[in-house]
Amino acid sequence: MINKLKLKNFKAFRDEAELVFDGKNALIYGENGTGKSSLYQALKVVFHRKRIFDTEIPSTVTDPLDRQNAEKDVLAQYNYQKTPLTDFTLEIDGQDYKTFTPAGIDVSMISRDDILAEEVIDVVKLLKRAIVGIDDPVAFVVDKKTTIEEFVNLFLKDYFCEENLTIELTYRSPDWLLTIKDASRDNRGRNENLTEYFNEAKLHIIKALLLLTAVLYNGSAARGDERVLVLDDVISSLDAANRTFFVELLKEYFDEYQLIILTHSVSFFNMAEYAFSIAYGQKDSWCQYQVVEHVGNSEIVERSSQDYASIINREKNRYPIGDIGNRIRKRFEFLVCEVSKLLHTGGVAECGKLIEAINTPKKLYYEYDAATKKTNTVYDLIEELTGIIDADSGSPLKTQLQAVIDRYVSNTEITKLRDTICDLVLYQKVSMHPLSHATGAMPLSTQKEVDRSITLLMMLEKQMGTLIGRDLYSI
Secondary structure, eight states: OOOEEEEESBTTBOSOEEEEOTTOEEEEEEOTTSSHHHHHHHHHHHHOHHHHHHHHSOTTOOSHHHHHHHHHHHHHTTBOTTOTTSOOEEEETTEETTTOOOTTEEEEEEEGGGGOOOSSOBHHHHHHHSBSSOSOHHHHHHHHHHHHHHHHHHHHHHTTOOTTEEEEEEEETTEEEEEEEETTTOSOOBOSSHHHHSOHHHHHHHHHHHHHHHHHTSOHHHHOSEEEEEEESTTTTOOHHHHHHHHHHHHHHOTTEEEEEEESOHHHHHHHHHIIIIISOOGGGEEEEEEEEETTEEEEEEOSSOSHHHHHHHHHTTOOHHHHHHHHHHHHHHHHHHHHHHHHHOSOOSHHHHHHHHSSSSOOOOEEETTTTEEEOHHHHHHHHHHHHHHSOSOHHHHHHHHHHHHHHTOHHHHHHHHHHHHHHHHIIIIIHHHHTOOSSSOSSOHHHHHHHHHHHHHHHHHHHHHHTSOOSOO
């Protein structure tokens, strides 16, 4: 299995970054443009470099020196965007990608580009284009035609509740086309102008199921004991219910694979994290990361094992002090985002609850003042109303309104939380930031500052749990 991926000057990543899997499955979240797909490309370069070369270099380039130069040009496309002349570095499990031999590891990869809706789905071309371990697509389709049809139709019916939707592989010399039939509309199967008859989400899921079936039956077990499946944004067009079904399918049929799932959907990330870690009891088998972009450079933030207890454990095991400071800083920044959710939508971490809080019959309070170019929120609304109340001479309405406002502002726990954040901001400046950017042998922060930062982090996590009635933040 894959244990660690380290990269520098690669695509969106200027500085050194690493993903530590330790053989576990991984769930990785990143908004569009943050560098999430750069990680997908890095794994592709490691495990399927020859395939990249064969796709991008014309077969007419046969001279060894010309071929070598062409390969260098192809690899140069993966250099950090702003310094394209600086070659990237890429390591997998502690080895340079150029010398790494993936013997015994079979890595299949499916991206959103592989499942885009098409008017005609040529199955052979699809299997040839996608990285699903099929060396001879024609032979595979001929040999596995019945299996492919049975399993895709089984998945559609049993996992996606598509009772009327079925597929079959149709040979129309010299091509194998995917024919789709929706019995709820008519009994005619269609393999042309598909987007006129079927919505994008259905076409996406059908193509994804076809590719997943290919992964299951590509003979990878004979090529090695270790199998990996990498999925990059393959659920983007699916609704919430189908995303849940998709996760259930992965759990049932790909339990022997190391799964690496990348997504830009925070709702899918949260749902998948809950499903695998809590509902399926696989918490110890998964790690979670977030890819963030900061001033032109992408960073990887570890979302699991980032609580104060794990940081203390790393300190006891004498991890580099810069590593400790960086982890404190990242955890603090993550909790600040959680505080924002607490104040605005009630502090529930599950995305479904956040959506429920936003999509409420209650009114939302927001104003953009075009004259001052200032965004006004509910805080400004309360201040404005308080000013009006203060100007009141003492009417019964003033007394009632003041009592309501006082009830909210008297919450001492939220005040304590703000005080803790203010203290952590100070340590962010004098301790976390210097530690994160330490370059020499002399530590830039004292042990007392590190200890105090960890203590404040502990207090912040406990206060977050107290304010919403349960601890969602100490994993």
